[in-house]
Amino acid sequence: SEEAIIRSEKLSLIGQLAAGIAHDIRNPLTSLKGFVHLLKAKNADYVDVMMEELEHINYVVNEFMTLAKPHLSYYLESNPRELVQSVIAFLQPHAHLYNVQIQLDMDQDIPVIYCIPDQIKQVLINILKNAIESMVNGGLIQISVRNVLDERLIICVEDQGVGISEDKLTQLGEPFFTTKTNGTGLGLMVCKRIIHGHDGDLTIQSKINHGTTVQIELPIKK
Ligand code: ADP
Ligand code: MG
Numbered sequence: 001s002e003e004a005i006i007r008s009e010k011l012s013l014i015g016q017l018a019a020g021i022a023h024d025i026r027n028p029l030t031s032l033k034g035f036v037h038l039l040k041a042k043n044a045d046y047v048d049v050m051m052e053e054l055e056h057i058n059y060v061v062n063e064f065m066t067l068a069k070p071h072l073s074y075y076l077e078s079n080p081r082e083l084v085q086s087v088i089a090f091l092q093p094h095a096h097l098y099n100v101q102i103q104l105d106m107d108q109d110i111p112v113i114y115c116i117p118d119q120i121k122q123v124l125i126n127i128l129k130n131a132i133e134s135m136v137n138g139g140l141i142q143i144s145v146r147n148v149l150d151e152r153l154i155i156c157v158e159d160q161g162v163g164i165s166e167d168k169l170t171q172l173g174e175p176f177f178t179t180k181t182n183g184t185g186l187g188l189m190v191c192k193r194i195i196h197g198h199d200g201d202l203t204i205q206s207k208i209n210h211g212t213t214v215q216i217e218l219p220i221k222k
Contacts, residue, residue, distance in 0.1 A: 099138025126187035134161025163208040
């Protein structure tokens with residue numbers, strides 16, 4: 001639709017801005033990494049810490065870059081089954097590392113949706129990654145995909161992780177809010193932005209020590 005195209009353009013504008021900023025950061029970053037490597041022979045301990053910090057900045061820049069792919073920001077007819085299955089396959093090694101099983105339950109009559117497939121994949125990756133990382137002792141993640149009256153597609157990701165306290169729940173999606181030592185606190189912000197850009201909604205429910213359910217709702221347009 002016309003609206004969807006305008007929205008896609010706005011997103012790509014944000015993306016171009018992010019790309020500009022990311023490039024300005026990435027160039028000195030690359031040169032710094034080179035110098036750190038040269039230094040390493042002299043003082044390896046400090047240099048390792050510096051290298052870790054550089055890697056962290058690199059990671060933050062990469063998260064920003066997810067908004068920075070204007071040439072991929074086209075709405076296409078996409079098969080939710082393929083999107084979800086490809087993301088599960090992609091994160092299988094990460095899940096394995098955390099002793100986490102992923103179960104998928106999908107309605108039979110899932111229609112194609114009109115979306116920017118790479119962005120929806122990015123959202124699913126961020127959410128599934130959070131779910132995996134919340135389960136320090138392993139467990140099960142259940143993903144369900146439902147067709148509600150051919151009007152809305154509901155994707156739920158339910159984990160058995162540490163959960164999120166009520167006061168922290170309100171801060172989720174604010175940029176840089178993270179409880180992880182190596183987190184960026186950008187994942188959920190990017191997710192919300194992408195889903196809202198698709199006219200959808202993202203909601204999070206959680207119970208501390210029980211787990212978290214993230215629900216993505218996307219319109220099914222014909
Ligand atoms: P990051 O993963 O880099 O920390 P996110 O924006 O993806 O950034 O998540 C922000 C914070 O929200 C996380 O640090 C974590 O505290 C909390 N969080 C997100 N998803 C979950 C989840 N499934 N279970 C528990 N906590 C979560
Ligand atoms: Mg995350």
